[in-house]
Structures are given as structure tokens and as C-alpha cells.
Amino acid sequence: MIHPFPDRSAMASRALGRFGTAGSGPTIITVxxxxxxxxxxxxxIRSVLHYLAQNQPEFRGQIFGLTGNMKxxxxxxxxxxxDLNRIWTSPDELPSDCRDLGEERExxxxxHQEITAILNEVRGPVILLDLHTTSAEGSPFMMVDDSQxxxxxKNYFPIxxxxxxxxxxxxxxVHFMVHHGHRAVVxxxxxxxxxxxxxxxxxxxxxxxxKLGCIPAHLVPEFDYFxxxxxxxxxxxxxILDVFYRHPVQADxxxxxxxxxxxxxxxxxxxxxxxxxxxxxxxxxxARILMPLYQGQGxxxxxxxxxxxxxxxxIAETDLANA
Ligand SMILES: [Zn+2]
Numbered sequence: 094m095i096h097p098f099p100d101r102s103a104m105a106s107r108a109l110g111r112f113g114t115a116g117s118g119p120t121i122i123t124v125x126x127x128x129x130x131x132x133x134x135x136x137x138i139r140s141v142l143h144y145l146a147q148n149q150p151e152f153r154g155q156i157f158g159l160t161g162n163m164k165x166x167x168x169x170x171x172x173x174x175x176d177l178n179r180i181w182t183s184p185d186e187l188p189s190d191c192r193d194l195g196e197e198r199e200x201x202x203x204x205h206q207e208i209t210a211i212l213n214e215v216r217g218p219v220i221l222l223d224l225h226t227t228s229a230e231g232s233p234f235m236m237v238d239d240s241q242x243x244x245x246x247k248n249y250f251p252i253x254x255x256x257x258x259x260x261x262x263x264x265x266x267v268h269f270m271v272h273h274g275h276r277a278v279v280x281x282x283x284x285x286x287x288x289x290x291x292x293x294x295x296x297x298x299x300x301x302x303x304k305l306g307c308i309p310a311h312l313v314p315e316f317d318y319f320x321x322x323x324x325x326x327x328x329x330x331x332x333i334l335d336v337f338y339r340h341p342v343q344a345d346x347x348x349x350x351x352x353x354x355x356x357x358x359x360x361x362x363x364x365x366x367x368x369x370x371x372x373x374x375x376x377x378x379x380a381r382i383l384m385p386l387y388q389g390q391g392x393x394x395x396x397x398x399x400x401x402x403x404x405x406x407x408i409a410e411t412d413l414a415n416a
């Protein structure tokens with residue numbers, strides 16, 4: 094276990110930097126630290142931007158780095174009064190309609206302002222990469238909202254893709270971007286404080302830049318290492334996990350997860366997964382578990398999903414279109 098960011102005052106900047114030339118290719122917006130107990134994303138973005146600035150490689154397009162919840166990062170907690178990744182609820186009116194958000198009002202307005210400025214400045218395709226970590230251990234995965242092209246994202250990263258989950262949440266940054274016609278993906282790099290998580294995140298940024306044609310692979314430091322890491326971590330995991338269940342948690346529920354669950358672990362119908370003031374909480378059916386809550390803050394106890402292959406997904410989509 095590491096504490097990768099001992100000096101939290103260094104998190105105090107919203108804009109982490111940019112690299113590339115306007116109009117020369119796609120725009121990639123990377124965001125780290127939407128949750129204040131997840132500093133690894135900020136460090137990963139800084140690391141990539143630092144390398145680019147030092148080495149000035151040939152580069153098509155532009156990459157921007159932004160910090161999410163600066164106040165919560167300083168405090169080392171997920172959020173102060175509101176989860177910054179659940180309050181992008183009125184995409185057309187932001188930031189005027191964000192009364193009563195307490196400490197997070199300034200964070201929402203600040204991040205919204207930076208993103209809007211970038212979107213107003215750039216031309217051509219934009220993709221946002223939102224970097225997160227989880228309280229449970231387990232392999233990295235990505236999440237998209239169901240309206241996006243799954244095949245395209247599978248092509249970016251050799252790791253499981255989670256569908257059906259973002260659509261169960263309200264007010265995420267991904268929703269905001271998709272609502273405005275842009276692409277957006279969440280990358281979950283692993284457990285909050287592991288060094289491997291940080292490497293996964295740095296790798297994810299580089300892989301995305303290579304896949305989008307911004308930089309050739311041979312100019313990326315340790316590209317094969319990063320790619321092999323992710324591929325090896327995902328061995329034996331489903332191509333797609335389609336989430337069908339979310340266990341909601343209220344602040345006064347006294348929710349406690351049973352110890353020892355990792356992301357993607359199998360659970361059996363009836364298995365005791367946790368308890369709260371109402372009693373035991375059991376799995377409603379056989380499934381794989383995702384993001385079991387092992388930290389004080391958060392409104393999602395755990396998620397359950399069914400594994401699918403890419404061809405299952407294509408068939409389901411066709412059935413839906415024909416229905
Ligand atoms: Zn997060």
C-alpha cells in the first residue's frame with residue numbers, strides 16, 4: 094500500500110496542463126479526483142503531461158488535464174457535502190441551477206467553466222476520460238453509458254466494459270458530456286492506494302492517446318508494459334458486465350459490507366453480502382459483484398451484473414432495435 098500523494102496542497106490547481114496543437118486531431122479531456130479520496134487520477138494525468146512537456150514528441154490533437162473536487166482532495170474525503178459526480182443534473186442550465194450544493198457548488202462551477210472553455214475553443218471530436226479508483230480490490234474496468242458505441246471502447250482498452258451502471262446513476266460527468274454530444278468513458282484503475290492502480294491509470298491515458306492516433310506507440314515510454322499489465326489483469330474476466338442491480342445506501346442505514354469481496358467476484362443467490370439497520374442483505378440472484386463499498390461515504394452499496402460477450406451484446410442490441 095502506498096500513499097501516493099502525501100502533499101495534498103499540491104492538488105490545488107484545477108487546470109493541470111495541456112499539450113498539442115488546436116485543430117491537428119482529436120481533443121482528449123482527462124479528469125482526475127472527481128472523488129477526493131481518489132488522488133491517483135490527478136497524479137497519472139500530471140505524469141503524462143509532464144512527460145509530453147519534457148520530451149515534446151510529435152502529437153496529433155490536444156490533451157487537457159483537469160482536477161475534479163479540489164477541496165475534497167485536500168481533505169482526503171470522497172466529497173464534503175455533495176458527491177461531485179452526482180450533481181451534473183441540469184446539463185442545460187449549469188452552473189446557474191446549483192443552489193444548496195454547499196462546498197461542492199464552487200467545485201461544480203469551476204470544473205464546468207474549464208470544460209466549457211475547452212469545448213468552446215476546440216473543433217473536431219472530443220472524448221473525456223474520467224479517472225477513478227475503488228475502495229475494493231480488483232482488476233481495472235471501464236464504464237460507458239449505454240447510448241455509446243461499445244465496440245469502439247473495447248478497441249481502446251483490453252479490459253471489461255461495464256454497461257447498465259452509469260444509466261442507474263444520476264448526474265455524472267459522463268452524462269453531462271454525452272448530453273452535449275461528446276464521448277466520455279470512466280476508467281476505474283483499481284484500489285485507491287495501490288501503486289499498480291497508478292500504473293494502470295498512466296497506461297490508460299497513453300493507450301487512449303495511441304488508439305486515437307495522437308502519438309505513435311514507439312514514442313510512449315513503456316507502452317508494451319502498460320498494455321500487457323492491463324491485458325494480464327483482465328484475463329478470465331468477462332468482456333462485458335451488464336449491471337442489473339444497485340443496492341442504494343442512505344447515510345443513516347448503518348450499511349456494512351461483508352469483508353473480502355473483490356470487484357468481479359462471483360456471488361450466489363441468497364449469499365449474505367452485508368447488513369444494515371433493517372437486517373441482512375442477500376444477493377437476489379447469481380451474479381458478479383462490482384464496487385462493494387468499503388469506505389464510509391457513498392450511496393452505492395454494491396452493484397450486481399451478468400457477464401456477456403461482445404456478440405451477446407450485439408444480438409441484444411439488434412433485438413432491442415427490432416422490438
Ligand atoms: Zn470515484
